[in-house]
Amino acid sequence: MSPTVSASGLSLRYGATRALDDVSLRLSPGVTGLLGPNGAGKTTLLRVLATAVPADRGAFTVLGHDPGTARGRQEVRRRLGYLPQTPGFHPDFTAFEFVDYVAILKELTDRAARHREVRRVLDEVGLGDVRGKRIRKLSGGMRQRVALAAALAGDPAFLVLDEPTVGLDPEQRMRFRELIATAGEGRTVLLSTHQTEDVAMLCHRVVVLAGGTVRFDGTPAELTARAAGRVWSSEGRDPGALAGWRTGLGTFRNVGDPPPGADLLEPTLEDGYLLTLDGAAAEVTA
């Protein structure tokens, strides 16, 4: 089965900043997590794959189409759903009107069919009852679901979600995770996130990006396994650890190369992620 996205050697610079450096990856149906610290290049990669921004170098196809050509780009966009990091809204629109507006941009011009689709996606994200409410009167979590509904309009085969759980409270985050899991059934979802819990709960695959390069590409279990034998507990912060933090039990959890006889702990996905970032880990946990 051919992958939904096949990219090789993607590079992009903003002035002196190297945002992407020789990124290659293949995405297939299911939810793939894109983990990385601030400035890792996650949003840039998502914008490139969503055809918003062209790469300086490299090539990629989405659903067999080349976004480097105007025709290929349009074909990709017809089957793409995109939720940006900070989705903007026309505040005077109702939830229905906003999703309807995005559906029109997606070329759903037949009024009756479009309205059916708008109702379907709003019901799918659990906002059927508030579709007539002005967006400015909705909570942050509800707005995020409106934006997800807009991304889902037209039943896209490739869904790009840029940090959709940022700023949501735990209950909203859990609700959103359920929606993403449902959205990932039968389609390819690329989910950018800071939260390793999102990846652990949702993703069949995870890509770690740092400094514009891919540091890891595999399953969450494989990322976790990277930390096997490299996580230990101590009474104080171990100066030899790559990263360490006090836990709720009062002891320190250290990640790195343990000293002989260390009290080893069961690794988590976050431990594997921190070790993968290596030098960036201290910065991340500071």
Added chain:
Amino acid sequence: MTYEDRRWHVPEEDLRAYARGGLEAPALWSADTHLTACAHCRSVLAGLGDPVALDAGWERLDAELDAPRPGLLESLLLRLGVRDHTARLLAATPALRRSWLGAVTAVLLLTVAVTVGHTEGGRPTLFLALAPLLPLAGVALSYGPRMDPTYEMAVVAPMHGFRLLMIRTVAVLTAGLGLNGLATLALPGYGLLALGWLLPALALTATALALSARLGPVLAPALTAGGWVALLVTADAVGSGGPETLAPFTAAGQGVSAAVAVLAAGLLVLHRDRFDLCRDPAV
């Protein structure tokens, strides 16, 4: 005779078409709305159509009732014959909102008042200088990442960015030029000279759009407006400062404006694919 007997009802011919699913908008919307409130027409309809088509009609009516009522601008556009999806796209245009149109109207009223009250020069120079800038500002406020909150979603949508830009530009220009035209009617004493803003307005707007393909939607209109002001100041300095018409508003100047408008429009079409991608990758 009851109220129900006296009021207007959907013509039977329209009801037959409605039952067949063949009634076109806007008569369709009118029938939809009326049927929700009129038991008489509902009963007539029930006796006309075949059950399958009628069920489809009820389903459509149900969906219609479920959809929110369009706002003032959208309703106006629909009445003017604009298709519903285009009206929705235009309803999201900042420069078509009441606040912007009100501000433009206020500026024009003030300018006309100053022009009418300041007759010794014999020329409506202030009005002619300002009027071309208003449509330019309106168009500049209608697109781009800083003006359109949904810019990023719009860029990755299959509708070509240039098409969306043109839909908004035509609507904003129509509104802006219309308001300018109404203001011109308040200056009948100047004859055709009072229309001297029209070609410069088209030239400035087209130039700003053509430049924005390369310079972006903020810098391009700002440079274009600055260039216009500089041109007028230079024309005033080159002239004697007397009551003669400034060069851009003479016949020759109007010809230049027309040529610039055509040239800029050509360049804009040539560079239309630039509007299909984010200009600033960091946006």
